[in-house]
Amino acid sequence: MDDEEARTRLLDTAEELFYRHGIQAVGMDRIRSESGVPLKRLYRVFPAKESLVTAYLERRDRRWTADLRAAVTGAPDPVLAVFDWLAGWFSEPDFRGCAFLNAYGELGADGPAAVLDVVRRHKAELRALLAELAGPGREELTDQLLVLVEGATVVAALEPGPEPARRARGVAERLASPDC
Known part of the structure; x- marks a missing residue:
């Protein structure tokens, strides 16, 4: 999985979870788990939750x-x-x-x-x-x-x-x- 695929998967997962449950209720570990993106790659693509929320x-x-x-x-x-x-x-x-x-x-x-x-x-x-x-x-x-x-x-x-x-x-x- 390259960074672009990881980014798409993370954004798809974040959008579904943030919109359904709220930003504060969804942690980065849940995003990682449900997207299937390894933790190291997640933080390489989105160094902080704020950057993921902004991109979403x-x-x-x-x-x-x-x-x-x-x-x-x-x-x-x-x-x-x-x-x-x-x-x-x-x-x-x-x-x-x-x-x-x-x-x-x-x-x-x-x-x-x-x-x-x-x-x-x-x-x-x-x-x-x-x-x-x-x-x-x-x-x-x-x-x-x-x-x-x-x-x-x-x-x-x-x-x-x-x-x-x-x-x-x-x-x-x-x-x-x-x-x-």
């Missing part, structure tokens, strides 16, 4: 953002397509809320700087995408859409299924209408 969140950010962008690209109403995409995500059987909000909630404002940077960057990218979809000069709508997306995600973590996204979509539709 960065990879999740790239995939999540790309999936959302693909869902809204070419949609008749890209703003509403965000909420349609969320409804599908919230319905996935392994949905456990937002990995970035979960990480921040677990680690707090004094958590590892590199991890918190990824969380903040992810939220800034989401806001930038919503601003792009809302259109120029619609900062208030952008902020409202961000609150709807984040709120629906938190509610869906407590009430899995598409309903939180559908309710948020209804509000977004009213907010984004030209009459507002």
Whole structure:
């Protein structure tokens, strides 16, 4: 096993375990054991748990953002397509809320700087995408859409299924209408 294969296996395992059980509840020994990567190689690829958590969140950010962008690209109403995409995500059987909000909630404002940077960057990218979809000069709508997306995600973590996204979509539709 080379370092690239070890990295992939470690990230796959970390993502599944951190997202399901939480970052603090999962130790490096469990990651090593479930990934099948020898301890020496694990620490060569990720010298500390913080570097593994950071890499896990960065990879999740790239995939999540790309999936959302693909869902809204070419949609008749890209703003509403965000909420349609969320409804599908919230319905996935392994949905456990937002990995970035979960990480921040677990680690707090004094958590590892590199991890918190990824969380903040992810939220800034989401806001930038919503601003792009809302259109120029619609900062208030952008902020409202961000609150709807984040709120629906938190509610869906407590009430899995598409309903939180559908309710948020209804509000977004009213907010984004030209009459507002």
